[in-house]
Amino acid sequence: MSSGITTEWPSPDDISSLPPNHRRAIAGVLRTLERRLSELHADGLAVLPEGELKALGDLVAATGSRLPERSPAGLLAALAVLADGLEPDRLTGYGPLSAVQRSTLSRLAIRARNLLAATALSPPAIEDTDLESVVLIPIGVVHSPFDDHQGTPIQPRTAEDHTGYVELLPEYAPALADLEGFDRIWIVSVLDRGRGWRPLVIPYRDTAQRGLFATRAPSRPNPVGISAVRLLGISGCRLDIGELDLLDGTPVLDIKPYVPEFDAYPEAVAGWLDRSSVDRTAADNRFAQSSPPESDDAQET
Secondary structure (H helix, E strand, O other): OOOOOOOOOOOHHHHHOOOHHHHHHHHHHHHHHHHHHHHHHHOOOOOOOOOHHHHHHHHHHHOOOOOOOOOOOOHHHHHHHHHHHOOHHHHHHHOOOOHHHHHHHHHHHHHHHHHHHOOOOOOOOOOOOOOOOOOOOOOEEEEOOOOOOOOOEOOHHHOOOOEEEEEEOHHHHHHHOOOOOOOEEEEEEEOOOEOOOOOEEOOOOOOOOEEHHHOOOOOOOOOEEEEEEEEEEEEOOEEEEEOOOOOOOOEEEEEEEOOHHHHOOOOOOOHHHHHOOOOOOEOOOOOEOOOOOOOOOOOOO
């Protein structure tokens, strides 16, 4: 738990002063957050400041709603709402707010976001589904000049003249037939040296927290990476690579050809990235395993 959280929760009286529709809108989300943090705290996976859970419970009670949690395993939905949906402008359809009430809702959203960003979360349980664990076996390994996150290009496009190679296991050599004629390939890899994932991160190319799934952060629930690198040549089980953005020793799960007709959408908009003024090209250690868990840093994009 980060000690850098400065915004305080609104008081129960502040919550009670919100219009009924607003209180109902936030009740289920706050209840889900309270339950999940209680579980993490009980399991020793999150260290919360003294009185944190009681304060959150008081806010839940102040909503006056008996709504249950969002769903039995609805943490991710709750995170999405807390990260964005509590902003006053997103609740304008629920009725007008005074300046004081808007301030209450803003403080609630900021405090919840900061708390979530500072808490290491384990993957949510998936109940009543047919989903099973998936086991993936690496087919090779990356040999790269980069052995640390610090200074590694954040994408192949920023990797310039950095080269390396992928070494596949011998049994996969026949599968490389006909790949020689492609200018680029996709390397699907396991980003195995990142810290635990968080729902909100600060991208390399921004200064504000963003939802994890709106970023390319390497610390993810399933840390799978994709890199559209340049294919320089193939020799046996070795693929020589240009514009490489992966750490040395990164496990490789798959190789796919890059096909401009299928993979390139130059006209597509890129959300917050289109508005960002941060032009960062190299990583730092904010996502490394050695990164302190209380850090509010974030990601690759």
